[in-house]
Amino acid sequence: MTGDNGIRTETPWTGMVPVDDTALAVTDTGGTGTPVVYLNGQFATQGYWRRTIAELGPQWRHITYDERARGRRSETSSDYSFEAAVRDVTAVLDARGVERALVVGWSYGAYVASHWTARNPERAIGAVMVDGAQPYDWMDEAMAQRIRVMFRRVALLGPLLRPTGLLPRMNAEQMAQSNIELGLLGGEKELGAVLDSITVPTRYVLASGTSFGSKGDEQEVIRAGMDAVYERNENIRLFAKVPSNHGAILRKDFRAVAGAVREVAALDGRGR
Template sequence: MTKHNANDGGQWSGMVPVDDTALAVTDTGGAGIPVLYLNGQFATQGYWRRTIAELGTGWRHITFDERARGKKSGLSADYSFEAAVRDVDAVLEARGVDKALVVGWSYGAVVAAHWAKRNPDRALGAVLVDGAFPYDWMDEAMEARIRTLFRRVALMAPLLRPTGLLPRMNAEEMAVSNIELGRLSLESELGPVLDAITVPTRYVVASGTSFGSRGDEQERIRTSLDEVTARNPRIKVSAKVASNHGAILKKDAAAIARAVRDADATRRAEQKRQDPADA
């Protein structure tokens, strides 16, 4: 049997040190397949509670708040995308987990795609929730629009930060993070990452707009998946749901749970064909 983790005790919550900060982590424990959830860019681990409830206790659920997100994770001098990918390894190592199925929403979907591509022997599968679309949406005009947007968002900081709904980052840090995401999402950047993924990967795709988008911008971005799935048979669209980008975790947790089960079932079937004794 394949050993997925070395620490399958009971539920645990605490702080995991990494680089110059510490991350608030929750681990349900247990002997089930470890599922690591990767949040939206400025979201928190609480957003996953409905998906976790849909999947139930047969899985080991690990959630965490990224740097300066939520109420407890610490500030940092580094909010880069590479830091976000490093944090995946830091959390898994701290919880004694070697292999995991990663589930990411929005920004977290891009993190999940990169981690799965870089760790083909550790990724048990990936579920990408309305994110990781390779599309050239970032240009100078968009950068200016993003900086203006986050200057406005920062005006709400005194009200939202105590609730954990807004990161403890300033307007420039939030804008830079979002602009970096746009650059990483260019077809020339993200396309090769997705093409190189070798583990079962499923998309759950929303409809309509996302925060800051206009008109049909988001729907046009989503059309890039047609070429992704045509090039890489390991990647499939599990569901296209009616919810918009911001509501998908709340309203379509069942669809996300189905995608997790499908990715894992595909992995198990493939493993059984390759080595029945190790399935």
């Protein structure tokens, strides 16, 4: 099979995709199945999706990549903004000759998936949001300061973790600013409007309990806010609320994520 831009897709491909002032490490399993592009957590890598991919199997075309300065190979950039992350989805799909794809995002990646899906309904088969993209007004100056302190501490582990790909090649302020920007974009008014505009099948897989960086019942309060979203937009539904927490969901509840992918694909009215 040959894509619209002449790229052959029968066999797996791994390489670098140039975009703006950087290049992203991309893996494409190839094949003729429905394309699924996976969007990582804020500082996570494409390896987090391996269980979901194995569960879905080779009948799907799986496309994963590491965002700017993430993982071991994606290059650094002068732009780590949220808008750059949204642009990168299109850049990767264009580079791989994919016209339409099902988008799956976890945590930060779910926010990116929501914006990309809302802006590109003609290219989105549908979306699966994994414990992310939940509208809530949680960012204020006190929270921003808490985030800056947290990432100054995280950055101390840089010499140990960066060579393994477990920490991005970003400084403490860049990591903190990325998180603060996400908090502002994730407010009820801002993100709510984005979700309300989604016109393709979208399913949520939500975790339970707390995880790194949260206190008390913060995350459960945020998840409860999704009920209003489901009421306003018939395209968006909860697929499953699973036992694992935010950080463990792709490791322990990958079958639920795969189930949501299958359900969204089955609802595609335009075919592959």
